[in-house]
Amino acid sequence: MEPKLDLLDSSGTLADLISTEDFMEHIRNIAIIAHVDHGKTTLVDCLLKQSGTFRANQATEERMMDSMDLEREKGITIRAKNAAFKYKDYHVNIVDTPGHADFGGEVERIMNMIDGVLLVVDAAEGPQAQTRFVLRKALEAGAKPIVVINKIDRDNAAPHKVLDQVFELFMALHATDEQLDFPVIYASAKQGFAKVEMNHESTTMEPLFDAVIKHIPPPRAHAGEEFKMLVANLDYSDYLGRIAFGKIVSGKVKLADPIVCIHGDGRKSKSKTTAIFHFEGMKRIEIQEAHAGDIIGITGFEDVFIGETITDIEDRQPLPFVPIDPPTIQMQFAVNDGPLAGQEGKLVTARHIRERLIKETRTNVALRVADTDMTSIFEVSGRGEMQIAILVEQMRREGYEVLVSRPEVIYRRDKEGNLQEPIEKLFLEVPKDAMGSIMENLANRRGEITNMNHIGDTVSIEAFIPTRGLIGFETDLVNQTRGMGVMSHLFHEYGADRGDIAARKNGSLVSMEDGEATTYALNMVQERGRLMVEPGDKIYTGMIVGENARENDIPVNPCKAKRLTNMRSQGDGKGIALDAPLKLSLERALEYISSDEYVEATPKSLRLRKKELDETKRKRTSQSRVVKVMEEPVA
The missing domain is CATH 3.40.50.300 (P-loop containing nucleotide triphosphate hydrolases)
Incomplete structure (x- = not known):
């Protein structure tokens, strides 16, 4: 007959009569x-x-x-x-x-x-x-x-x-x-x-x-004297500092025990446990002692990261940490230097942005942050634009203002020096009547169809496609299938560079004036393309106010007011019907912008702008395809 097990007694400690082996079995x-x-x-x-x-x-x-x-x-x-x-x-x-x-x-x-x-x-x-x-x-x-x-x-x-x-x-x-x-x-x-x-x-x-x-088997752990725990998650408490979560691989730990953190670079720092947490439901319950096999949280170290080992003495060997898959895309985060900077957010300096990005990497192991030659720009690498868009949205809500560039894939070279880019495996389900346009779209994005099945009125498609070919594809899929298409994708491997992929076909309508958008001016601007702003919006030189119907960028004046005369007039903007403006979500905006454009994200606004606001300087800037190559060769 199995022993009755109450994991916690009334004082919150483990029952004295239960051995560690019995504890692990349950x-x-x-x-x-x-x-x-x-x-x-x-x-x-x-x-x-x-x-x-x-x-x-x-x-x-x-x-x-x-x-x-x-x-x-x-x-x-x-x-x-x-x-x-x-x-x-x-x-x-x-x-x-x-x-x-x-x-x-x-x-x-x-x-x-x-x-x-x-x-x-x-x-x-x-x-x-x-x-x-x-x-x-x-x-x-x-x-x-x-x-x-x-x-x-x-x-x-x-x-x-x-x-x-x-x-x-x-x-x-x-x-x-x-x-x-x-x-x-x-x-x-x-x-x-x-x-x-x-x-x-x-x-x-x-x-x-x-x-x-x-x-499900009992935990793979050892009930010995040697306490070891691999940090798998992190949290922060205003009262206790950083909380390291993980499974105890061996031994046990008590409150106030001396502990050692073996860092990723080999450093070892000493401390003592100031709190031990155990989960009950969704609540963290503070306990006095924890044994091998349990998942717990420990406080005591402020400088601890995911993948590091917490143990009892300095002589212990660190636990192996399986490295995760590398990031495949990269984006620039820059200080907002536009004319409207600082009007909505409180955290706007390079120091604020850098500290927030470094803080994110402590709990998000798939994200990497690197400084650039310019102190106001940081390179952030991740798995996909949605992952980074979530980070930007969190920063907006916390009071940050930041400029974010279009996602660029991370290239690398193999041992022979050949350029390689990340390739994704794409799975699609589309209606039959939309199959032609989707196939053409995939071909333009350098996709290779590997499998296709007809199931009733739908077609399932499998394809290999460059990661950069997927940027913006979801929006095309929604439009071309009238919302009936379903897609999912997965990183496959680094493969040979597929060559140039056609970027956005439409140019931008770029403001050449500062001021406030007027109905009168926007009525003339909308003849050139589709608007992205409304009357009353604040505008500045270099800001994108719409999408041009043609491929080139056009400077426009969305702030022009109707001149007053002595003649009777209908009034400024009266009787003018503007088309509904194109309002982009953050993820859609990051996919939409070109390589020479930024998304300006503030707590209250999302604006699109040129990286170089001055039109004359923009013309001098040469447009070239930038290839980011990782240093390590591919095996």
């Missing part, structure tokens, strides 16, 4: 992984509710794990987050991970903490691009998978067909025989039930709870 560390919008966060909510984490009368929100405002607004998970629940005598630590490819770094680093994964797959859509990525990382880490086919209550659900596709995916990723023998759970996180077979009856998640306890 811990399960799992991650929820899936493609974006396949129901990870909803499933975590359901597990927390049905495990008794919340009181019966406790008010809870939908998607509780999406704690950031941007996560709730966009309906996606951006940061990996920890939670825990108790089921019978077991303590289950659970990590909710992002599903969007741009935030893959969050998935990669948490693989050091967990021993099993719940692979969630939509019962109608089946495995998608990010499903392949997250599953590959889980299999490489040796995590035990449980396949959860979610949304079986959908009208077009085909769970058995999806299961076959999942098995084929496991085979394609060279899963071991043990990994191929994965258990399957059919579920509806929204309805709150799970079952082992489709013909079973169930009204709760109990079959999934039982599968986690039965199939």
